[in-house]
Amino acid sequence: MIKCTVCGIQNREGSKFCSNCGARIAQASGLICPMCSTPNKVESVFCEKCGARLVPLTVAPAPEKTPPATPIKGLSLPAKPVEPPATKPEAPAPEPTPSEPTVPSDWLARLRTAAPSEEETTAPQIEAESLEEQAEVADWIARLRANSSFPETETEEADTDAPFADKPAPVSDLEETPDWLRPASAAPATPLPAPEPARADEMPAWLNRLRAESAPIEESAPSVSTNEPMPDWLRSLEQPTIVEPTPAETPAPRAEQPAAFLPPLEAASPPVPISEAEMPDWLRELKPKETETVAPQETLADETLDTNLESPAPSLLTPTEPTPTWVGEVFRASTMVDEDLPDWLRTPVAAAAAEPGIALAQEAAPALEQAQVPDWIAALKPPDHPTPELEGEALETVGPLAGLRGVLPLAVAIVEPHAPSRLPLPGVRSESAHLFESVLASSMAEAGAPATARARRAWTMRPVIYLLLLLATIVPFFLPDFTSSSLPVSRVPARTFFELVEKLPANAVVLVAFDYDVSVAGEMDLIANAIVRHLIQRRAKVIAVSTVETGAQLAERVLTQATRDMPNFRYGVDYAILYVPGQEAGLTQLATTGFAANARDWSQRQPLDKLPAMVGIQTLRNIDLIVLLPGSDDRLQLWMEQVRPFKTLPVAGGVSAAVEPRASVYYDAGQLDTMFSGVLGAAQYEVLAKQHDPLAKKVGAAVTNANSQNVAQLVLVGLIILGNLAYWVARAQGKAK
Amino acid sequence: MTWLPTAIAIGVGIVTLLTFFFRLPLLDALGAAFREWTIVLTAFAVLLGLINLLAVHFKRIARRNESGAGYSLIVIVTALIVLGIGLLLPSEMLTWVFENMYLPLQGAFFALVAFFLATAAYRALRARSVETTVMLLAAVIVLLGQTPFTSFLAQAKQWVLFVPSEAGVRGILLGVALGVIATGLRLLLGQDRPYSE
Numbered sequence: 005m006i007k008c009t010v011c012g013i014q015n016r017e018g019s020k021f022c023s024n025c026g027a028r029i030a031q032a033s034g035l036i037c038p039m040c041s042t043p044n045k046v047e048s049v050f051c052e053k054c055g056a057r058l059v060p061l062t063v064a065p066a067p068e069k070t071p072p073a074t075p076i077k078g079l080s081l082p083a084k085p086v087e088p089p090a091t092k093p094e095a096p097a098p099e100p101t102p103s104e105p106t107v108p109s110d111w112l113a114r115l116r117t118a119a120p121s122e123e124e125t126t127a128p129q130i131e132a133e134s135l136e137e138q139a140e141v142a143d144w145i146a147r148l149r150a151n152s153s154f155p156e157t158e159t160e161e162a163d164t165d166a167p168f169a170d171k172p173a174p175v176s177d178l179e180e181t182p183d184w185l186r187p188a189s190a191a192p193a194t195p196l197p198a199p200e201p202a203r204a205d206e207m208p209a210w211l212n213r214l215r216a217e218s219a220p221i222e223e224s225a226p227s228v229s230t231n232e233p234m235p236d237w238l239r240s241l242e243q244p245t246i247v248e249p250t251p252a253e254t255p256a257p258r259a260e261q262p263a264a265f266l267p268p269l270e271a272a273s274p275p276v277p278i279s280e281a282e283m284p285d286w287l288r289e290l291k292p293k294e295t296e297t298v299a300p301q302e303t304l305a306d307e308t309l310d311t312n313l314e315s316p317a318p319s320l321l322t323p324t325e326p327t328p329t330w331v332g333e334v335f336r337a338s339t340m341v342d343e344d345l346p347d348w349l350r351t352p353v354a355a356a357a358a359e360p361g362i363a364l365a366q367e368a369a370p371a372l373e374q375a376q377v378p379d380w381i382a383a384l385k386p387p388d389h390p391t392p393e394l395e396g397e398a399l400e401t402v403g404p405l406a407g408l409r410g411v412l413p414l415a416v417a418i419v420e421p422h423a424p425s426r427l428p429l430p431g432v433r434s435e436s437a438h439l440f441e442s443v444l445a446s447s448m449a450e451a452g453a454p455a456t457a458r459a460r461r462a463w464t465m466r467p468v469i470y471l472l473l474l475l476a477t478i479v480p481f482f483l484p485d486f487t488s489s490s491l492p493v494s495r496v497p498a499r500t501f502f503e504l505v506e507k508l509p510a511n512a513v514v515l516v517a518f519d520y521d522v523s524v525a526g527e528m529d530l531i532a533n534a535i536v537r538h539l540i541q542r543r544a545k546v547i548a549v550s551t552v553e554t555g556a557q558l559a560e561r562v563l564t565q566a567t568r569d570m571p572n573f574r575y576g577v578d579y580a581i582l583y584v585p586g587q588e589a590g591l592t593q594l595a596t597t598g599f600a601a602n603a604r605d606w607s608q609r610q611p612l613d614k615l616p617a618m619v620g621i622q623t624l625r626n627i628d629l630i631v632l633l634p635g636s637d638d639r640l641q642l643w644m645e646q647v648r649p650f651k652t653l654p655v656a657g658g659v660s661a662a663v664e665p666r667a668s669v670y671y672d673a674g675q676l677d678t679m680f681s682g683v684l685g686a687a688q689y690e691v692l693a694k695q696h697d698p699l700a701k702k703v704g705a706a707v708t709n710a711n712s713q714n715v716a717q718l719v720l721v722g723l724i725i726l727g728n729l730a731y732w733v734a735r736a737q738g739k740a741k
Numbered sequence: 742m743t744w745l746p747t748a749i750a751i752g753v754g755i756v757t758l759l760t761f762f763f764r765l766p767l768l769d770a771l772g773a774a775f776r777e778w779t780i781v782l783t784a785f786a787v788l789l790g791l792i793n794l795l796a797v798h799f800k801r802i803a804r805r806n807e808s809g810a811g812y813s814l815i816v817i818v819t820a821l822i823v824l825g826i827g828l829l830l831p832s833e834m835l836t837w838v839f840e841n842m843y844l845p846l847q848g849a850f851f852a853l854v855a856f857f858l859a860t861a862a863y864r865a866l867r868a869r870s871v872e873t874t875v876m877l878l879a880a881v882i883v884l885l886g887q888t889p890f891t892s893f894l895a896q897a898k899q900w901v902l903f904v905p906s907e908a909g910v911r912g913i914l915l916g917v918a919l920g921v922i923a924t925g926l927r928l929l930l931g932q933d934r935p936y937s938e
Binding site for chain 2: 436490522553557560561597664710713721723728732
């Protein structure tokens with residue numbers, strides 16, 4: 005629950021406006037997104053809802069002068085105090101020796117002459133206050149140095165018991181107070197008419213309360229109760245860390261202590277002189293000497309200020325350090341406040357800027373030379389011109405982030421092209437890539453060769469190759485058989501297949517799958533012919549099936565040729581041809597439910613139950629052997645996946661030579677009981693069949709084709725060797741040249 | 742109603758898958774019916790393919806200026822001739838066309854591959870590096886192992902085919918199988934809906 009700071013009503017978590025009074029509910033400690041008003045964590049850099057940047061991008065300071073910093077995040081609301089860096093001095097400024105000559109710095113002298121009106125309004129208590137500020141100046145400067153990436157200093161832990169708005173901020177507080185809070189603290193003290201208040205619903209509730217209470221608070225600041233609800237960050241300001249309590253803090257209420265550079269507060273805080281006896285020792289030492297030249301119109305406060313400013317500065321303000329022109333930056337920052345603030349705060353800020361003190365400070369600011377600004381402070385200033393890396397990003401035109409680029413990093417991440425990733429390749433892959441590139445380069449070089457050279461090479465080599473291959477395939481058909489006698493058939497796969505068929509019982513039913521198309525028919529027909537002839541010799545009943553559209557036609561052709569010499573082996577009686585449609589579904593149906601009752605054969609279009617060859621054959625259980633003749637890998641895979649798991653009957657394969665690598669996997673796994681491949685396997689099968697049947701007059705066509713194939717393969721090997729010789733000779737000649 | 746095709750596909754797929762694992766009369770009957778439907782649909786798919794082929798070539802002819810319209814005309818004319826022969830004339834005529842036109846043309850096309858392979862072997866199989874040398878030796882061993890002249894090379898060819906080559910093919914098959922399983926699961930879970938696109 006969130007308590008409304010105006011009316012005290014409890015609201016739900018996440019409420020932005022009070023359900024009772026409608027006031028905007030201030031988030032206790034968080035950064036309000038300037039784009040979507042979503043509260044974020046203090047340490048957030050980007051809004052967790054819309055991704056808008058909450059911390060402006062600034063120019064990085066010079067690296068040699070930038071100490072390691074703790075980043076301060078947040079822009080529009082005061083951030084929690086960050087742990088000061090190690091350079092923060094633990095003790096106040098070293099006590100100056102009265103006898104030491106103190107020479108005021110140039111920048112302080114200019115500052116003093118530029119702000120005479122403030123000196124008149126300084127209360128006597130400022131003497132002690134200023135001394136303490138000297139130490140605090142060192143603190144905030146140390147943090148400012150450490151947090152050099154942030155253009156503005158964070159809120160300093162004030163050494164006061166009063167609430168934040170109860171007293172005018174001292175110089176350091178004014179510097180450390182965010183811009184949006186300066187008018188809230190300065191406006192009540194101005195004698196000018198109050199600026200036109202912003203609408204209550206546009207302002208945070210706590211600010212409304214501050215505005216409402218500002219006037220009475222000036223008159224009775226101590227009566228302000230610290231128990232009133234207020235944001236955490238304000239409460240943290242209420243509980244300052246007093247490093248070293250000094251008696252100077254007690255004499256006057258905090259509300260009556262004006263800042264040295266703030267507008268006059270005579271009415272609210274008349275100067276109260278402090279007797280020298282009441283001063284502590286350390287303060288008395290800091291009191292200016294009587295001999296010191298003081299302007300007649302200067303007040304005691306001015307003297308105190310001078311003394312404090314002229315006294316030896318803390319370690320960070322030693323003469324070796326750059327001149328602290330932060331005072332000028334304070335006033336210069338007040339001129340920038342209008343563009344840094346939301347619209348609802350611009351009006352009071354404009355009014356505050358019109359006050360005499362601010363106006364005077366604006367006049368004093370140009371007196372500070374730019375060359376005196378240390379680099380680390382200059383780095384905090386927002387760039388006048390976008391840096392090169394931000395030029396391409398969107399420029400914010402409204403809101404407190406106006407003028408900044410790269411506020412929405414999400415868009416940048418989308419637009420920005422991603423750098424190509426370069427993953428280290430293993431050595432083997434790199435070498436393979438280089439080899440592949442070299443092969444491509446050689447082909448491209450050959451393609452880019454002059455047309456005449458390419459034409460000459462084509463005329464010399466390609467026709468020669470074609471002619472040699474043509475002669476190697478044609479001539480053996482006209483030569484007597486010269487390979488059948490030399491074909492090894494003793495320990496070849498074809499023998500295993502042949503022996504399996506030999507072991508079939510009489511009238512065995514063999515399913516022969518003609519699963520090849522016309523393109524490989526030249527090779528597969530030889531294999532099928534050799535097997536079918538053997539089956540017919542064994543008087544087996546052949547059921548030819550095919551899942552390929554043209555397979556049944558090819559089966560009919562092979563069986564017709566095979567039975568030409570065996571007129572007793574008739575279609576419909578001893579063999580039948582079926583077409584199995586449906587690819588996987590058809591084969592699964594065949595394996596599970598068998599042949600369809602209403603199916604017809606392929607050749608005569610008769611119902612299967614009317615064919616004598618199919619009598620008693622309804623499922624694959626009635627089959628004694630399955631012979632696969634796949635012309636491609638996928639056909640073999642089809643049978644192996646859809647049929648083989650359902651049946652335990654032997655399966656043999658006569659496959660194309662191109663399918664042999666795939667078939668060897670199934671053969672090695674035992675899914676194929678036996679197999680042989682190619683024209684050579686068919687020739688070996690025919691030789692085996694001839695050896696088994698002495699009455700056979702001649703070998704089949706496979707042996708003749710094997711002769712041609714053998715010669716063609718020898719020619720091919722010769723061409724490969726010739727090409728390598730030419731390559732190496734050309735390479736040697738190239739090296740020789 | 743976009744859920745209906747998905748529901749039908751998932752239901753049919755699951756029933757068909759279960760028929761591979763369980764032997765139940767109801768499952769078997771359902772699976773057999775689904776497979777029958779698939780076979781009929783496959784036959785219709787062939788018919789649709791033929792119609793689509795003819796339509797594409799008809800459109801090409803209609804756009805007269807398009808190149809290749811003459812070949813489209815040849816395709817349409819020959820398809821209609823063969824279709825007419827198969828539907829109107831005895832099957833012997835179709836067998837004659839098949840054995841004397843289709844079969845020689847397909848065989849001739851396939852035979853041309855041998856000449857291209859010979860040229861490619863001459864140019865590509867060169868010992869440029871260790872890898873190409875290994876590939877060259879494997880090719881020579883397999884080619885010579887096919888010939889009946891040396892039994893040693895025949896055994897070497899068997900080793901090449903059954904050891905390194907089979908290892909590679911087995912890996913491919915395992916990868917394909919895993920891919921099929923993944924695809925099947927996506928279909929059964931409705932992640933892939935090619936039927937509704």
